[in-house]
Amino acid sequence: MSLNHLLLRRTLKNFLRINGNLLRQQSAVNINVTRTFITSPSFSLLDPHYDCYSSVPVRNFELGKSNSIFSRCIHSTVTKLSDAAMEPKLESADVEEDDGSMNEFLSRFVWIMRGKISETFPDYDKKTVDAMLLMIVEKLVSEMEKGSFEQSLKASTENRDWDLxxxxxxxxSEVSNMVLDDMKKATKKEKMKGFxxxxxxxxxxxxxxxxxxxxxxxxxxxxxWAREKMExxxxxxxxxxxxxxxxTQEENNDSPSSVEAASEVKSEAVSLPKRRGKIKYKIYGLDLSDPKWSEVADKVHEAEEVLWPQEPKPISGKCKLxxxxxxxxxxxxxxSPLLAEWKDLLQPTRVDWIALLDKLNESNRFLYLKVAELLLSEESFQTDIRxxxxxxxxxxxENRLEDAERILKKMNEKGITPDILTASVLVHMYSKVGNLDRAKEAFDTLRSHGFQPDEKVYNSMIMxxxxxxxxxxxxxxxREMEARDIKPSQDIYMxxxxxxxxxxxxxGAGxxxxTMQFAGFSPSLESCTLLVExxxxxxxxxxxRNNFDYMIKIGHRPDDRCTASMVAAYEKKNLLDKALNLLLQLEKDGFEPGVATYAVLVDWLGKLxxxxxxxxxxxxxxxxxxxxPFKVHISLCDMYSRAGIEKKALQALGVLEAxxxxxxxxxxxxxxxxxVAGGFVQDAKRLQGVMEAQGFTASQSLQMALRTSQALRGRRLP
Structure with missing residues (x-):
């Protein structure tokens, strides 16, 4: 009995046992008819009436390599078939000992393939479908035995003698891959259950x-947790x-053939000619044998020292004391004496000096600044502009202008030009103390370095x-800030x-x-009050008054300061009736005048x-x-002096002189x-001396009034 015929019989028995059906014995004529029926073009699975199967994606199907389970199945099946060919009498015993994986594969394959054939050929009876399945399984097993299923698929298009x-x-191929995936998932599921x-x-x-x-x-x-354990x-x-x-590879390398190959390689290496001249080596086109790369290495080493600074030296013994x-x-x-002694004992570098400064900064801030200034002239400290x-x-x-200028003087003596950071600090410092000339000088220094000032520098300079x-x-x-797309803050606008x-x-106020409104800042009570002022x-x-009414219109209720500014505006033109009408109108709306409004009224009534x-x-x-308020005392002194009320005038004058x-x-x-108008000439002369002592110079009209009063009266009015 040939091996192919034995394989066919064995596969048929497996198929009948798995599906629980007993197929009748098929004659050779029926088998040939069925084979002709399957391979006929009119019944091909690519028939236009059944073209739904023509677009099925085909994966790389190599049953002998893609799945270890199926490989074992093939190996077991082929081995047992070979034994069956040698011992035909034991065929039934071999069938009983079939591998479980092979049985499962065939069972799943036949089940799915039966459904596809029945769907494609619904008019065929079960007997014909079973014969077709038998033919497909026979061909599949024979190709599995050859171990080249993919080559068979390619050759089928060229050779018309193929059965399928x-x-x-x-x-x-599609069904087989599907079955293998299902079997793999089932195996993994069973393994997962164990974990x-x-x-x-x-x-x-x-x-x-x-x-x-x-x-x-x-x-x-x-x-x-189970999945992690399985992985x-x-x-x-x-x-x-x-x-x-x-x-296994080491055992192969220890074989005599590998030893001989290694000896041959060694002998060949010894026989190589010697190199003459200097060694030149290139990496990515760069000739690294050039001497210039030694300079590059030195610079890299210096950069590494900056990135990874050295540790300070350990301090012990007398140096610690x-x-x-x-x-x-x-x-x-x-x-200074202790620093000199410390230097002789430790021989410090910059790292050691910085460690000492950090300790001083934690314990005594003033002493830290003093020592830091002394170290500016220390050679081992390696002072830089920073x-x-x-x-x-x-x-x-800390608003120590003299100390800051002393440090700047030392910089100039060393020939160090202030950098950008120093110039920015100077702008902030001089702007804060009100030294406009020095602030402008520092600001110009920034621009001379090509540095564009930031928002903080602009704010300091504007203030x-x-x-x-x-x-x-x-x-x-x-305006320069706006041109550079730097939005000024509301505080700068105000x-x-x-x-x-x-x-x-x-x-300018307008x-x-x-500009504030265009920048997105809505008019506030403060901005409206400033416009009124x-x-x-x-x-x-x-x-x-128009701005005052507009402020009320947009929903701001005038406060005491805003009302006082409006009354002061009427005072400039002596429009007392309009001022009183305004106050009456505001009182109807619930406004109560405060100290600022009353102060303006006192000043106005005093002048009248x-x-x-x-x-x-x-x-x-x-x-x-x-x-x-202090301004009220000025108004009272002026009013009582002009009215000739000496006691109250001198009382108000005493408050002002204090x-x-x-x-x-x-x-x-x-x-x-x-x-002078009230006849208090002596007091006027005395106050003129106080005025000059404060650094003010009397105007020509005031000096003329004093001379005239002395010539005409020379004494106080009664």
Whole structure:
């Protein structure tokens, strides 16, 4: 009996046993008819009526290599078939001992293939379908025995003598791969069950239950732990496999043939000619044998020292005692002798000096600054420009201008030009103390280095211009910020608006207000009040009232300061009736005047010599429990002096002389003119001396008034 015929009979018996059907004995004629039926083009699986199978994707199907389980099945089957060919009498015993994996594969394959054939040929009876399945299984097993299923698929298109068509082979390949995947998943599932029941997983589940994990979460954790254990087991199995392969390779290398090959290679290496000249080696086209690369290596070494600085030297013995003495110094003691002794003992580098400075900074801040300044001239400290800028920054932040300028002087003596950081610190420092010239110098230094100032530098410089009474220069810097897409803050806008308002510059105040609105800042009570003050200072009460009404219209309720500014605007033009009408209207809306509004009214009534009315306003201020503002005392002194009320005039004058530092040039002029008008010439002359002592010079009109009063009266009015 031939091997092929034996394989056919054995496969048929497996098929009948798995499906539980007893096929009748087929004659050779029926088999030939069925074979012709399957391979006929009219019944091909690529028939246009059944073209649904023509688009099935075909994977690389090599049953002997793709799956280890199936490989074992083939090996077992072929081996047993060979034994069956040698011993035909034991055929039934071999069938009983078939491998379980082979049986499972055939069972799954026949089950799926039967459904596909029945779906494609619904008119055929079961007998014909079984015959077709028998033919397919026979051909499949024969190709499995050859071990080249993919080559058979390619050859079927060229050789028309094949039993099965190309499309049928594609369907067989698809079903076989599907069966192998299902078997692999089933094997993995069974393996997973074993790990789910392992002792370690059970122990972790018990612990999880004790800490309160229940239900679906516990189930997820259980599968997660089992999967991790399975992956760990597979990993160690792969390591064992690699170890076995390595051992096998070593055994092969120890064979006589490998030893002879190694000796031949060694003899060939000895026989190589010697190299002459210098060795030249290139990496990516760079000739690294060039001497210039030694310089590059030195620079790299220096860069590494910067990135990974050295550790300070350990301090012990006498040096440790000197260090403790340095740390215990008082602010008034000179640390130079101890520093010299410490230097002789330790021979420090920059790292050691920095470690000492850090300790001083933690224990005594003043001593730290003193020692840091002394180290600027120390050679072993390796002073750089950053050390100077740090000290300047520290002194500037603590408002020690003299110390900062002393450090700058040392920089200039060393020939070190201030860098960008130092120039920025100087801008902030001089702007803060109000030294506009030095601030502008530092600002120009920044630009000379090609550095574009940042927002903080711009803000400091703008505030310096504002404090110096030059808001237009500050506005130009603000426009420069906007041109560079740096948005000024609301504080900068308000500072410029306040400066323009105090000087009565209505055009500048209007520009800043409009710019604020374009920048997205809505008009606030403060900005509206500043606009009212600006128009009041400029002597335009109508525009001031328009801004006042606009403020109320947009929902801001005027406060005491805003109302006082509006009344002061009317005072400029002596429009008392409009001021009173405004106050009456505001009182109807629930407004109560405060100290600021009353102070303006006292000043206005004093200028009109309405003493009784002014004193009534003073009574209202006292009723509120507030102290009189300093400006009110100036108004009272002027009013009582002009009215000739000596006692009250001198009383108010005494208050002003006690706070003479707060008086400005205009205040002195008004008080002296009031004293002269009231006949208090001696007091006026005395106050003129105080004015000059404060650094103010009397105007020509005031000097003329004093001379005239002395010539005409020479004494006080009774």
């Amino acid at each position: 068509s190309e499309d049928l082979w594609k369907t067989v 789910l029941l392992s002792e370690e997983v059970q122990e972790m589940c018990r612990f999880a239950g004790e800490v309160g994990i229940r239900g679906d979460m516990l189930r997820e954790f259980r599968f997660k 760990e087991s597979e990993f160690y199995e792969s390591l064992e496999q690699l170890k076995k392969e390595a051992c 000197v260090t403790e003495r340095i740390l215990s110094l008082n602010d008034n003691e000179d640390p 050390d100077y800028s740090k000290l300047v920054d520290v002194h500037a932040k 310096a211009f504002v404090n110096a009474g030059q808001p237009k220069l500050g506005e130009s810097l603000m 500072a410029l608006l306040r400066s323009f308002s105090q000087r009565g510059d209505i055009s 520009r800043i207000s409009a 600006a128009y009041g200072q400029a002597g335009d009460p109508d525009q001031a 010599q309405l003493v009784d009315e002014a004193e009534q306003i003073l009574g209202k201020i006292g009723a509120q429990g507030d102290a009189l 706070k003479k530092e707060e008086l400005g040039h205009g205040d002195f002029e008004r008080i002296i003119n009031g004293l």
